[in-house]
Amino acid sequence: MSRMVVIGQWARYALLAVIGIAVIGWLVSFPFRGEPDAAPAVEPTIEPAAATPTPTPTADPDRRFLALDAGGVLWRGTAGSCVAGIGPTLERTTDAVTWRPATPADAAELLALVPGDAADQATVAIALTDGSCTVAGRQTNADGTAWEEAPAVEWADEPHDADVLATTPGPLEGTVMIARRLAGCDGVFFTAEGAGLDPSTVCETSLDPDAPIAIDHADEKLFVWSGDILTTVFG
Structure with a gap:
């Protein structure tokens, strides 16, 4: 009886060994799998830089303008320079003694001054303050208290x-x-x-x-x- 038990134990050990060898062989038969292949690198998309507007060529910042409108109001101004960041000036007077500021709020440079057909009336060409120095026109409203958009008047070079x-x-x-x-x-x-x-x-x-x-x-x-x-x- 004891002999049969010993033989049974050896048989069981042998069977386990055979199973272990089979399992190892089965595992080895699988191809090696490492880390998953990395996704191909995506080249970053480079957006073209926005074109920088070319500022309008400017005159002498000290260039002056003078005009008398049909109502007897005298206008005077200095050009300034949009490129150099020098602000323009525009004033008006009825007595040539007291001058009132009249520069359009969005003017970075004064390019032309044309008198109007009535008192406190004028039209100007300006370069805008938005950094582009784009040329625009402005004219006084009916009572001369503010500026309105208008076609830009022609201006002469120095x-x-x-x-x-x-x-x-x-x-x-x-x-x-x-x-x-x-x-x-x-x-x-x-x-x-x-x-x-x-x-x-x-x-x-x-x-x-x-x-x-x-x-x-x-x-x-x-x-x-x-x-x-x-x-x-x-x-």
Whole structure:
């Protein structure tokens, strides 16, 4: 009886060994599987940079503008520079003594000033303050208390002749009024030129030819704003 038990135990051990070997062989037969393959790297999408608007070329920040509207209000302004961050100025007066600010709130540069047909009326071309220096037009509303959108008026470049300081249309079509430097004139030399216009010249020695200047012909006078001086000639 004891012998049969011993034989049974050995048989059981042998059977377990055979099963163990079979299991190991079965496991080894499976292909090795490591970590799952990583997903292919996705190339980052690079959005093209937004184009930076090219600011409008600017004039001399000290360039001046002067205009008399049909209601007798005198306007004056300085260009400023949108690119350089120098703000423009625009003012108006009825007595040439007290000036009221009139610069449009969204103006980063003043490019042109055109007088209107009534008191406190004007139209301007400006460069906007949104960083783009985009050119836009503004005109005064009916009572002259605010600015409204309008087509941009044309503006002229500064004179290319270094001796020509400022120009404005004369009293007749095709005529022009000119402020210039001229040898022999210790100041600013003014001329009125054009067909049908009697030649006129004035050497104004009270004015500095190196100071910023603006002129406008209205009411048969040539209005002049030079340095701190506001005056008239030819009238």
